Structure formats: C-alpha cells, structure tokens
Amino acid sequence: MAKSLLRRLPSGRYELHELVRQYAADRLHASPEEEAETRERHCRHYLTQLQQREAALHSAHQREMLDQVTAEIDNLRLAWESAATEHRIAWLRQTAWVLWWYYELPDLYQEGEMMFGLAAESARTLEVDEPASRAAQEIAACHFQIFTASFAFRQDRIGETVETVAQGLDRLRKGDDAEALFDALWIAGSSARILGDFPQGARYVREALALEGGSNRTWLVALCTILLGQIELELGNYTEAHRLISKGLVLSRALGDPTIISYAIGMLSQTVRAQGRFAEMELLLREGYRLARESGTQYTQGLLLMQLAEIARTKGDDAEAERLYGESIALYREKGDDWSLSRALTQLGDLQLAGGAEAKARQSFMEALEIAQRGSYYPLALDAMIGIATGEAKEGRLTPAFELVLQVLRDSAATDVTKSRAEKLRIELESQRTTKRTL
Secondary structure, eight states: OTTOSEEEOTTSOEEEOHHHHHHHHHHHHTOHHHHHHHHHHHHHHHHHHHHHTHHHHTSTTHHHHHHHHHHTHHHHHHHHHHHHHTTOHHHHHHHHHHHHHHHHTTTOHHHHHHHHHHHHHHHHHOOOOSHHHHHHHHHHHHHHHHHHHHHHHHTTOHHHHHHHHHHHHHHHTTSOOHHHHHHHHHHHHHHHHHTTOHHHHHHHHHHHHHSTTSOOOHHHHHHHHHHHHHHHHHTTOHHHHHHHHHHHHHHHHHHTOHHHHHHHHHHHHHHHHHTTOHHHHHHHHHHHHHHHHHHTOHHHHHHHHHHHHHHHHHTTOHHHHHHHHHHHHHHHHHHTOHHHHHHHHHHHHHHHHHTTOHHHHHHHHHHHHHHHHHHTOHHHHHHHHHHHHHHHHHTTOHHHHHHHHHHHHHOTTOOHHHHHHHHHHHHHHHHHHHHHHHO
16 A cells, blocks of 8 residues: 555545655656646636635634645645635636635734735736726736734734725725625724724724625625724613624524634623623623634634633732633744734733732833834723823822823724723822822
C-alpha cells in the first residue's frame, strides 16, 4: 500500500506519488493550450466548491466545514489567484463573502487582506470599453477594496479603514449595486462606533438594513442587527438594544452559526446586566462561552471572559474575577487585538482599584489609555481616564481627578456607561472639595 501511486488519505482526499505528480506537471507544461484549459477548470471547480460551502459555514456544522476548507486552502488560494490573474471578476465576486468569512473565523487577517487586494487590483486593471462595463468594473474594484478595509480594521488600522470606506461610499452611492453598498455601510458603521461617533454609526447600519435587496444573506442581516443593538447599548438605549440584539440572536439561532450566536449572547448579556438581571446574564454567558470555544472565535471568547469576571465580582469572588480578566488579556495580547486589550485592562484596573491595589490599577489604566490613544479608540481612552481619575481621587489628589472628569464629560465619544461613571465621580468630588474648603 505504501508503494501505491495513488493513496487515499484518512480525510477522504487522494495523494499522488511524487513521480506521478512530476510527470503530470511536465506533460501539462508541454502544451500551453492544455495548461490554460486545465487551470481554468481547476479555478472553476474550486471556486464553485467554495461558493457551495457558504451555507454550511454559517450553520451548526461550521467547525467541520472550516476544517474541510482548510484542507483545500492551497487549491483555493491557487484558484483565487488564477481568477485574479485572468480577470474573472464575476467568479471572484460570487465567492468573495465565503472567502471573507473563512479568513475572519480563524483571524487570518493578513492573508485575507492580501487575497482581496489581488482581487481589487484585478478589477482595477481590467481593460474595458463600454461605459456600463467600466461602471461595473469600478464597483467590483471598490467592493473588493471594502473587504480589504475590513481586514485593516481587524488589524487596528482604523484610520486606513475609515478613509477607504469613505471613498467607497462616495463611489457606491452613485451606482446601483445594493450588495456592495450594504457592505460599505455596515463596515462604516463599525468604524464610526469604534471612534465613538455612535449616532453616525447607527445611521450607517440602519441605512444598510433598509436597503431593499442589500443583502440576501440572513447571517449578515443578523450580524448587522446585533451591531445596531450594540450601538444603542452604548448610547444607553437599553430597551431598544435588547430588542435588536434579541432579534439578531433569533436569526442566528435559526442558522445555527455558533460564532454569531456567541457574539449575540455577549451583547445581549450586557443589556441584561444593565437591568440588574445577573442570574440570567450568567446563564447566557455560560452558553455563549461554550459556543465561542467550540467555534474558536477568540474575540468573543475574550469578551465573554470579561463578562464572566463581572459575574464573579458580583459574587464577591475577586480572585476568580482577576483570573478571568487575566485570561482575556492574555488572549488579546496573543491575538494582537489592541481595542479589546485596552478595554480588558481598564476593567482589570477597576477590580484592582476596588481591592486597594492602587499602584497596579494605575499601571493597568495607563497601559489601557496608551493603547487606546495609539489606536484612536476614543471611547476606550475616556473609560481609562475615568479609572485614572478614580485612583487620583482615592489618593486625595482631587484637582487633577476633577479635571479629568470634566474632560470626559465634555467629550461626545463617551459611552452612556462612561458618562454615568464620570457624573457620579464628579458629584463625589464636588462634595469632597466643598467639605475641604469648609474645613
């Protein structure tokens, strides 16, 4: 069996003996016409195969399907690169969302950006004469560039994302491709949210969801509905946030997609927390964390770990809370997710400050602030500043604490939770300063 020229692997795939492979390659290269035809068949076969897996990649079989795609990734890369080289733009667009989700799930952002960059360049350099064809070409190039912007976003290059998406929106609003416009709008909404422009972020996502024919992908509609609910949560509109996220969760449960379900649960648990329903919050988090572990989604795992740490704090188990925050921070450091890392460090600082570890807390807050400022994550920077101000006040430095609080209250990028914390601290500081002047 070991000497067989064709061997069947445990995965069900077949492996050629190297001599047979080399012989076939030599024969193929000997005929340029046959080589071109074979490459076209190879390209069509694997891109069609990828397109057919879209539904399964958003189902309860996601992990299994992800493994199957990974097993064929070398062929899929070759097929995508061949399609880009031959300017087969329609083939690329038909499989774009599946490939994007494949790179999104295991956090393969650099490769994803490179592959979609090839597609964008292919569309840009395709020579066409008819005005209608040129317009379609421009839209395709713009759409692929929007995908690359989403990967830049994931790699903490938010400024680059905003610029690319703004250019894309300007072009796509003049066209008639609702699907491409939908994608530009929801990524614009995500970017605005990260930068703290919550009203603008909500407007972008609502516009996307209102587009007739904008997306026939239920999973993407679910994702955007949850995103809109997340923005409403940050604006303090808890009832509307709960309604939207619950709707997104229903859609994602119907699909069975563990990644989107766990993300929805992570967001829904925050609306439940705002209403003081901690027992319900814990049940949601346990389910969400199990699904996130099964799907391997690190962002959501870290998010749910932070929220489980909050549950531990409500139970008075600060040691467990610190352990959970530590796991989340380690995960985000390894992943290189600065946005999430900054948020986790601020929450750890809050725990440390409450436990009397002022020096450690200040270190956590300062690192969180530095990361947030570097990435222009204004809401997170303001949250870290409140932590620093609370520490200053605790150590009797009332004036610098008061100045930080006022700076946060004046900034429109502060979330509702951050504003509430800042206002509470302002009242406490006013009282302490008045008492001090009286004495």
